[in-house]
Amino acid sequence: MENFDYVIVGAGSAGSVLANRLSEDERTTVCVLEAGPSDWHPFIHIPAGFMYTLVNPRVNWLYTSEPSAWTGGRRIAAPRGKTLGGSSSINGHIYNRGQRLDFDGWAQRGNRGWGYADVLPYFRRTERRLVPEADPTFRGSDGNLPITDLEWRDPLCEAFIEGAVQMGIPRNRDYNGAQQAGVSYVQRIIQNGRRVSAARGYLHPAMKRRNLTVRTHAHATSLMFEGNRAIGVHYRKGGRDGAAVEVRANKEVILSGGAVNSPQLLQISGVGPGPLLRSLGIEVKHELAGVGENLRDHYAPRFVARVKGAPTINEKSHGLRLVGEVLRYAVSRKGILSLNPTLIYVFWKSDPAVDNYDLQFTFTPASYKEGVQSTLDDFPGMTIASWQQRPDSIGYVRSKSADPFAAPTIQPNYLAAESDRRVLLAGMKIARKLICSPPLQKYYDREEFPGVQAQSDEDLMTAAKQRGTTTFHLMGTCRMAPDSDPTAVVDDQLRVRGLESLRVVDASIMPTMPSANLNASVLMLAEKAADMIRGKPALEAVTLKD
Numbered sequence: 032m033e034n035f036d037y038v039i040v041g042a043g044s045a046g047s048v049l050a051n052r053l054s055e056d057e058r059t060t061v062c063v064l065e066a067g068p069s070d071w072h073p074f075i076h077i078p079a080g081f082m083y084t085l086v087n088p089r090v091n092w093l094y095t096s097e098p099s100a101w102t103g104g105r106r107i108a109a110p111r112g113k114t115l116g117g118s119s120s121i122n123g124h125i126y127n128r129g130q131r132l133d134f135d136g137w138a139q140r141g142n143r144g145w146g147y148a149d150v151l152p153y154f155r156r157t158e159r160r161l162v163p164e165a166d167p168t169f170r171g172s173d174g175n176l177p178i179t180d181l182e183w184r185d186p187l188c189e190a191f192i193e194g195a196v197q198m199g200i201p202r203n204r205d206y207n208g209a210q211q212a213g214v215s216y217v218q219r220i221i222q223n224g225r226r227v228s229a230a231r232g233y234l235h236p237a238m239k240r241r242n243l244t245v246r247t248h249a250h251a252t253s254l255m256f257e258g259n260r261a262i263g264v265h266y267r268k269g270g271r272d273g274a275a276v277e278v279r280a281n282k283e284v285i286l287s288g289g290a291v292n293s294p295q296l297l298q299i300s301g302v303g304p305g306p307l308l309r310s311l312g313i314e315v316k317h318e319l320a321g322v323g324e325n326l327r328d329h330y331a332p333r334f335v336a337r338v339k340g341a342p343t344i345n346e347k348s349h350g351l352r353l354v355g356e357v358l359r360y361a362v363s364r365k366g367i368l369s370l371n372p373t374l375i376y377v378f379w380k381s382d383p384a385v386d387n388y389d390l391q392f393t394f395t396p397a398s399y400k401e402g403v404q405s406t407l408d409d410f411p412g413m414t415i416a417s418w419q420q421r422p423d424s425i426g427y428v429r430s431k432s433a434d435p436f437a438a439p440t441i442q443p444n445y446l447a448a449e450s451d452r453r454v455l456l457a458g459m460k461i462a463r464k465l466i467c468s469p470p471l472q473k474y475y476d477r478e479e480f481p482g483v484q485a486q487s488d489e490d491l492m493t494a495a496k497q498r499g500t501t502t503f504h505l506m507g508t509c510r511m512a513p514d515s516d517p518t519a520v521v522d523d524q525l526r527v528r529g530l531e532s533l534r535v536v537d538a539s540i541m542p543t544m545p546s547a548n549l550n551a552s553v554l555m556l557a558e559k560a561a562d563m564i565r566g567k568p569a570l571e572a573v574t575l576k577d
């Protein structure tokens with residue numbers, strides 16, 4: 032058995048940040064257990080390689096969610112990264128923080144120190160914004176992760192933006208600045224045509240340190256306790272049939288396995304809802320009703336239109352043109368291989384009367400077979416997706432057995448809340464206007480999906496059921512909340528309630544969904560947690576004008 036001060040389970044977005052920050056103190060020893068392999072595969076680093084990593088079992092847990100009424104009884108793929116960098120090694124590269132009111136909402140729920148003014152310095156600490164005019168109130172300049180603007184320009188994207196502007200949606204120079212609302216090209220964690228995952232930005236630079244040990248192919252199977260104190264982790268080296276190993280934590284065990292695996296590891300270790308654990312024959316060490324509950328995700332239907340008069344990514348991805356693109360990327364790191372899945376973002380309101388921007392849209396001059404993002408259509412196509420930013424529908428992650436290698440039940444209950452369906456419907460109507468706006472008319476051939484015959488609210492909801500997909504933002508399953516909340520799993524220092532020397536630091540602690548893709552917020556919360564764990568004072572809150 033080996034001993035370290037800290038044992039971190041999972042080398043994903045959060046685990047990579049923690050590994051780096053905790054090992055900055057050379058008197059401290061840190062061990063990271065990662066179930067997946069090293070991140071050597073070239074398709075992790077080439078931006079368009081997401082189409083490969085999205086479906087590859089070597090670097091992806093390849094979960095699926097349970098069927099539900101509003102997915103038309105479909106199971107929906109729920110990919111999760113399984114390699115150094117975790118989901119930041121297979122994600123869509125987008126950098127998007129959310130709105131001020133998201134984090135003020137976290138604080139208003141009784142989570143001290145998590146308001147926007149408190150978290151903004153940690154967002155800044157993660158990033159190196161490589162744009163000269165970045166506003167230093169909001170943007171960082173010397174963090175670990177380079178945030179760049181998309182340089183790609185094409186007639187379809189330009190026409191799409193012009194169309195949005197004509198509909199009254201203003202251009203926004205920086206949706207991660209003072210205001211999120213508007214239309215703009217995306218900001219990405221890509222530099223010189225290569226993905227910068229949390230592993231590349233945080234973990235690999237720290238792996239030179241002698242006090243940091245990173246174990247790959249190390250699947251944590253249960254937590255070790257002495258009374259109420261977490262003292263270490265059991266893991267298997269190389270999978271189910273591999274050697275059983277124990278690693279001890281002198282100070283703390285930190286779970287950074289992500290929104291699916293952290294609650295599962297707690298549950299199979301006897302920490303979770305008593306009735307569930309008993310039904311699985313798991314001895315209850317510590318009853319915590321909220322473990323695995325409060326799951327939320329973004330659910331996005333897509334409109335696809337056939338394009339005329341301008342090339343789309345679809346044709347460039349086939350035959351000789353693809354060969355040309357590969358050569359172009361090899362020489363200049365430019366072209367379609369340097370692109371992420373969506374190129375333009377719009378943040379807008381479902382209704383002028385609502386007081387916040389509750390809709391997000393993404394546009395790309397490409398389209399995917401059956402809406403699944405791993406195979407492009409053979410015809411020239413463009414796609415717009417829309418989703419409700421802060422969903423009310425709540426689901427769960429529940430172990431199906433005590434077996435740590437068995438996938439748990441993932442039930443997001445997409446669109447179960449009437450409010451989500453109402454906002455989504457409004458979003459679909461706006462999306463349809465955006466994809467055939469007057470400036471796009473010269474390129475718009477016809478609507479492929481759902482097709483112009485789908486006009487009524489019922490038709491649109493049928494389309495949402497047929498082809499809606501996740502946008503990969505599972506969160507909330509080890510919710511941070513005050514004691515008074517029966518679903519609380521961690522306190523505002525991210526310590527598991529009722530236990531000692533055990534924290535959860537990953538997307539699962541988020542109390543509610545930020546109006547954003549999640550990676551930026553996970554990086555932020557891991558930076559903040561690192562200061563808590565090291566006993567350092569929090570970075571000074573920013574003074575913001577109202």
Ligand SMILES: Cc1cc2nc3c(=O)[nH]c(=O)nc-3n(C[C@H](O)[C@H](O)[C@H](O)COP(=O)(O)OP(=O)(O)OC[C@H]3O[C@@H](n4cnc5c(N)ncnc54)[C@H](O)[C@@H]3O)c2cc1C
Pocket residue numbers: 040041042043044045046064065066067085110111112113114115116117118119121122123124125126127249250251252287288289290292293296502503504505536537538539548549550551553
């Ligand atoms: C396909 C996809 C596209 C996305 N696109 C974007 C995007 O463009 N922009 C954005 O902001 N967000 C995006 N996201 C979401 C974002 O990347 C994730 O929310 C974020 O990376 C989650 O970070 P995490 O630290 O919570 O978990 P993860 O990064 O998933 O890390 C968890 C790590 O723990 C390891 N692990 C789990 N269980 C065990 C165990 N038992 N033992 C050992 N190791 C274990 C996993 O293998 C993994 O490496 C996307 C996600 C996916 C999956």
